[in-house]
Amino acid sequence: MATVINTPTEAATPQVDDLALLGLMQLVSPALPIGAFAWSQGLESAFELGWVDNEAELAQWVEGALEDGLSRCELPLLVRLQTAWAEGDAIALAKWNDWLHATRETAELSDEDTRLGGALV
Numbered sequence: 256m257a258t259v260i261n262t263p264t265e266a267a268t269p270q271v272d273d274l275a276l277l278g279l280m281q282l283v284s285p286a287l288p289i290g291a292f293a294w295s296q297g298l299e300s301a302f303e304l305g306w307v308d309n310e311a312e313l314a315q316w317v318e319g320a321l322e323d324g325l326s327r328c329e330l331p332l333l334v335r336l337q338t339a340w341a342e343g344d345a346i347a348l349a350k351w352n353d354w355l356h357a358t359r360e361t362a363e364l365s366d367e368d369t370r371l372g373g374a375l376v
Contacts (some may be wrong), residue, residue, distance in 0.1 A: 328358060 339347035
């Protein structure tokens with residue numbers, strides 16, 4: 256089965272710009288039914304277990320999440336995905352998507368990524 260990738264053109268029309276803005280507004284809206292704010296990356300459990308119960312511990316938790324997950328895994332992967340997207344390379348996109356999916360430690364994290372990706376599509 257072939258995958259078609261639609262990449263943006265260099266000269267976007269005003270209608271496309273309006274649609275892009277609408278999509279961005281939907282993404283940052285708390286009304287997005289399944290979005291980045293729907294899961295806490297385990298923070299709720301950390302509160303319940305008493306691992307995080309003050310501002311300093313919250314700052315340490317957030318710093319760890321950013322340092323370990325975002326900067327070491329997701330940002331480098333984003334570069335690879337962006338390159339594949341720009342080149343229209345559906346095989347590389349699928350490969351890196353599968354790799355990222357395999358790095359999710361729990362069913363909840365996997366479900367979060369899958370649902371957020373579906374909402375964004």
